[in-house]
Amino acid sequence: xxxxxxxELMLFADGxxxxxxxxxxxxxxxxxxxxxxxxxxxxxxxxxxxxxxxxKSAGAIDLVDAIMAEVAKEPxxxxxxxxxxxxxxxxxxxxxxxxxxxxxxxFGAAVLAAAAALLLWTRHEVPAPHARAVASGSASPAASAxxxxxxxxEVWSVDFGSQSGAVFYVPSEGSESGTTxxxxxxxxxNGGEEDE
Amino acid sequence: MTRSSWxxxxxxxxxxxxxxxxxxxxxxxxxxxxxxxAISAEVIVLHAINDSSGIDPAIGSMPALLKPPFSSYNxxxxxxxxxxxxxxxxxxxxxxxxxxxxxxxxxxLVPPVKQSSVARFLVAASIQKPNGKDFLPLVEVNATxxxxxxxxxxxxxxxxxxxxxKIAP
Numbered sequence: 501x502x503x504x505x506x507x508e509l510m511l512f513a514d515g516x517x518x519x520x521x522x523x524x525x526x527x528x529x530x531x532x533x534x535x536x537x538x539x540x541x542x543x544x545x546x547x548x549x550x551x552x553x554x555x556k557s558a559g560a561i562d563l564v565d566a567i568m569a570e571v572a573k574e575p576x577x578x579x580x581x582x583x584x585x586x587x588x589x590x591x592x593x594x595x596x597x598x599x600x601x602x603x604x605x606x607f608g609a610a611v612l613a614a615a616a617a618l619l620l621w622t623r624h625e626v627p628a629p630h631a632r633a634v635a636s637g638s639a640s641p642a643a644s645a646x647x648x649x650x651x652x653x654e655v656w657s658v659d660f661g662s663q664s665g666a667v668f669y670v671p672s673e674g675s676e677s678g679t680t681x682x683x684x685x686x687x688x689x690n691g692g693e694e695d696e
Numbered sequence: 697m698t699r700s701s702w703x704x705x706x707x708x709x710x711x712x713x714x715x716x717x718x719x720x721x722x723x724x725x726x727x728x729x730x731x732x733x734a735i736s737a738e739v740i741v742l743h744a745i746n747d748s749s750g751i752d753p754a755i756g757s758m759p760a761l762l763k764p765p766f767s768s769y770n771x772x773x774x775x776x777x778x779x780x781x782x783x784x785x786x787x788x789x790x791x792x793x794x795x796x797x798x799x800x801x802x803x804x805l806v807p808p809v810k811q812s813s814v815a816r817f818l819v820a821a822s823i824q825k826p827n828g829k830d831f832l833p834l835v836e837v838n839a840t841x842x843x844x845x846x847x848x849x850x851x852x853x854x855x856x857x858x859x860x861x862k863i864a865p
Contacts, residue, residue, distance in 0.1 A: 653844075654837060654838050658835045659833040661832065663831065676843065683848070685848070687851045
């Protein structure tokens with residue numbers, strides 16, 4: 501069979517492919533680690549965001565903890581080189597560094613829905629910037645990090661301050677570049693109460 | 697051909713190489729137009745919620761809303777659609793339904809990554825709380841005109857707010 505596109509993998513993960521194509525993609529996924537990793541990452545990240553959406557009505561949730569919990573469920577395989585966060589030096593230096601105790605931390609996540617790859621978060625207790633890959637079933641195309649694919653909108657630098665957050669490059673048929681960029685910022689424990 | 701003829705021909709050929717203007721190649725920075733003094737952006741604010749009311753037709757065609765992470769919410773309502781003029785280096789404010797304020801700044805023109813690509817715009821966005829503190833201190837993107845990027849996640853009326861920003865082509 502033909503190698504499934506990332507869009508097809510995403511539709512497969514969402515259960516939206518027709519039966520014949522779904523069977524073909526399932527067979528491909530069965531024999532290809534990379535495709536399996538993408539599917540795993542798609543399930544993981546969409547699950548996290550859904551979890552947070554559901555939690556919003558019941559109370560706040562820490563996105564970072566949710567991610568780490570999901571990551572902890574994954575088999576502890578060392579990530580392949582290609583899955584590591586490789587942030588170009590120019591971007592790294594463009595990150596704000598003058599925020600003292602609000603140290604910035606970044607970690608790469610392998611893939612959301614086929615393209616993507618980059619997760620960032622901030623926490624008070626992290627002493628210095630660092631980057632590492634998330635073991636989400638290891639391999640990912642890390643397309644944005646490799647520069648292999650040019651997203652319509654590239655996140656150049658981000659400072660989530662005291663919030664936690666993530667950057668998603670979502671495959672999108674409606675976009676000329678094929679991806680839509682989403683910066684997700686989680687509300688802190690107090691929601692908007694601290695605003696006043 | 698005599699030796700002097702060969703020399704003359706070689707001289708003419710070498711002169712032609714020096715004098716003839718070369719076609720513009722490879723250097724997208726050199727070929728870049730000057731950065732415009734101002735650009736404009738469309739900003740839409742959506743309320744994402746799980747109340748099964750569906751996608752507000754006023755939003756228009758937005759296939760991405762049916763895909764993760766947007767699909768974590770089954771309903772989207774258009775709260776506002778705004779056109780912002782962005783003079784270079786000047787923050788354009790936009791009041792959000794959460795009471796916070798979005799600031800968008802056009803900073804520069806960025807050379808295209810590939811020769812075949814179009815130039816992009818370096819744009820920064822931040823969100824301030826009413827008390828003046830940062831909610832989102834900074835996100836800087838380099839954006840292709842006509843492509844949406846989204847900032848989502850602020851809690852609002854049992855759901856979340858998604859802010860879509862698109863640099864006008």
